[in-house]
Amino acid sequence: MDIIVKIIQFFLCFTILIGIHEMGHFIMARVFKIRVEKFYIFFDPWFSLFKFKRGNTEYGLGWLPLGGYVKIAGMIDESMDTEQMKQPVKQDEFRAKPAWQRFLVMIAGVVMNVVLAVAVYIGICYTWGDTYFSNADAKWGYNFNEAGHKLGFHDGDRFVTIDGEEVDDINKVVNSLIITEGDRSVVVERNGRQVELILPLDELIAMRQQKGYENFLLPRIPFLIDSVVAPTAAQLQRGDEIVGIDNVSGLDFTGYGQYLKAHAGDSVLLTVLREGDMLFEFKVPVSENGTLGVIRQGLTLRTQKYTFLEAIPAGIHRTGKVISSYWDQLKMIVQPKTKMYEELGGFISIGSIFPSTWDWQDFWMKTAFLSIILAVMNILPIPGLDGGHAIFTFWEMISGRKVSDKVLEGAQYVGLIIILFLLLYANGNDIYRFFIK
Numbered sequence: 001m002d003i004i005v006k007i008i009q010f011f012l013c014f015t016i017l018i019g020i021h022e023m024g025h026f027i028m029a030r031v032f033k034i035r036v037e038k039f040y041i042f043f044d045p046w047f048s049l050f051k052f053k054r055g056n057t058e059y060g061l062g063w064l065p066l067g068g069y070v071k072i073a074g075m076i077d078e079s080m081d082t083e084q085m086k087q088p089v090k091q092d093e094f095r096a097k098p099a100w101q102r103f104l105v106m107i108a109g110v111v112m113n114v115v116l117a118v119a120v121y122i123g124i125c126y127t128w129g130d131t132y133f134s135n136a137d138a139k140w141g142y143n144f145n146e147a148g149h150k151l152g153f154h155d156g157d158r159f160v161t162i163d164g165e166e167v168d169d170i171n172k173v174v175n176s177l178i179i180t181e182g183d184r185s186v187v188v189e190r191n192g193r194q195v196e197l198i199l200p201l202d203e204l205i206a207m208r209q210q211k212g213y214e215n216f217l218l219p220r221i222p223f224l225i226d227s228v229v230a231p232t233a234a235q236l237q238r239g240d241e242i243v244g245i246d247n248v249s250g251l252d253f254t255g256y257g258q259y260l261k262a263h264a265g266d267s268v269l270l271t272v273l274r275e276g277d278m279l280f281e282f283k284v285p286v287s288e289n290g291t292l293g294v295i296r297q298g299l300t301l302r303t304q305k306y307t308f309l310e311a312i313p314a315g316i317h318r319t320g321k322v323i324s325s326y327w328d329q330l331k332m333i334v335q336p337k338t339k340m341y342e343e344l345g346g347f348i349s350i351g352s353i354f355p356s357t358w359d360w361q362d363f364w365m366k367t368a369f370l371s372i373i374l375a376v377m378n379i380l381p382i383p384g385l386d387g388g389h390a391i392f393t394f395w396e397m398i399s400g401r402k403v404s405d406k407v408l409e410g411a412q413y414v415g416l417i418i419i420l421f422l423l424l425y426a427n428g429n430d431i432y433r434f435f436i437k
Helices: 002-031 101-127 146-151 170-176 200-207 253-262 310-334 347-352 361-379 386-399 407-436
Strands: 036-043 049-052 057-061 064-072 130-132 142-144 158-160 184-190 192-199 216-220 223-228 239-247 267-276 278-285 294-297 303-304
Touching: 002 036, 002 064, 002 101, 002 361, 036 146, 101 310, 101 386, 142 146, 142 170, 142 310, 146 200, 158 170, 170 184, 170 216, 310 361, 361 386, 386 407
Parallel strands: 036 057
Antiparallel strands: 036 064, 049 057, 130 303, 142 216, 158 184, 184 192, 223 239, 223 294, 239 267, 267 278
C-alpha cells in the first residue's frame, strides 16, 4: 500500500507538471494563430492509451511517462516529422511567424512551470505558513551523528555563521554544507566561546555520498517537565527542569533518557531546577519502561503566518531561492571535483522523494520543487529542449539570419542523443543504487 501511495503521487505530480508545461506552448501558439496538430501527456510511440480530436488538434495520453509534447505545425521538434518542412509554407505554421513570436512559443512552457511554482508557493505560504526550528531557540546546541563528529562538530555546538552568513532556519543547514563547490567555514558557539571549523570539500563530498546528512543533527532539548502523569513523581511540577540524575549532570533529555532506561526498575536521585533559581533533590522510582511518569516539553517551533497579500511576495521570494539553489547544484554536476554527477538520479530517485502517506502540504512542496527542476532543465541550451530551440531563434532575432532546416534537424538529432544518454545514465544510477550497491 505504501508503494502505491508513492506511485499515485508521482504520476499525479508528473501529469500536472507536464500538462502545465505543454499548455504553455499550446496557449502561446494559439495566441499567434499557429496550428497545433497534437497535444500529448506522456509520449505515444506506436500507440496511445486514448486520444480524441477537436478542431485541428489531436489530444491524447501516451503510455511512455518520459515527458509530453505538443506537435506544432511547421516546426522541427522531437517528432522528427521533416516531411512537413518540404511542403509550401502556410500562414498558420510555426516557421511562417516572426522570430520573436517563435521565441515566445518556445519559452512559454518554462515560464508556465515557473508560474506554477510561484502559485503553489503562494498557496503554501497562505495556507500553512512557514514552520521551522530557529537556531536562536537552540540554547543547548545540537547533537550530531557520526558524520558530524568526523567533520569536527561536538555535541552541544550551536551554529553562529556558515561562510559568514548567520544561521536561522536549521532545516537549511545541511543544504548549506553539501551544496558547495569548495571548503566551508562554519563558526559555532562551544562552551561560551566561538570556534571556527574549516570543513574540507572532500570530506563534505564523502558525507554527501555516504548519506551522512541523514539525521545529521538534532537539537539538544533540556529535560523540562510539561506535566506529571504518575503518582510516583508527584514531587515534580510543570516547568521543573531535571539538571542531574544521581551523580550525572550536564546532559540533555536524550542523555538523561538513556540513563533512565539503563536504570529501569530502580530509584534515582533527581536534581531539579525550579523557577529558574531553586535546586531541589527528589528520590523517584523509575518504571520498568525506563520512564519517570512525566511528559516533557517538546521543541518550540516558529511559524510565520501570511495574509494573502503577504503570501504573494513570499511565494515569489521562495521560488527565486529554490531556482538559485537548484542552479548551484547544476553547476556542481559539471564540475568533476564535486563528484555530484555520480549522484544523478532518474525516475526511481524522483519517485522516492514522495512519502508513503498522503500529505497535501508535502505533495505541493514537492510539486513546486519539481516544477522548478523541469523549468531549469528545459531552458538549458541543449538541442531538443526548449532552451535549444530558443537559442537558435534568439540568434535569428539578433543576427537577422535564419538557421537552416538542415542545421535544425541535425541539432535535433544531437540533442535527442544527449537527452537519451542523460536518461540512461540517470536511471542507470538508480538501478545500480537500488539493486546492486
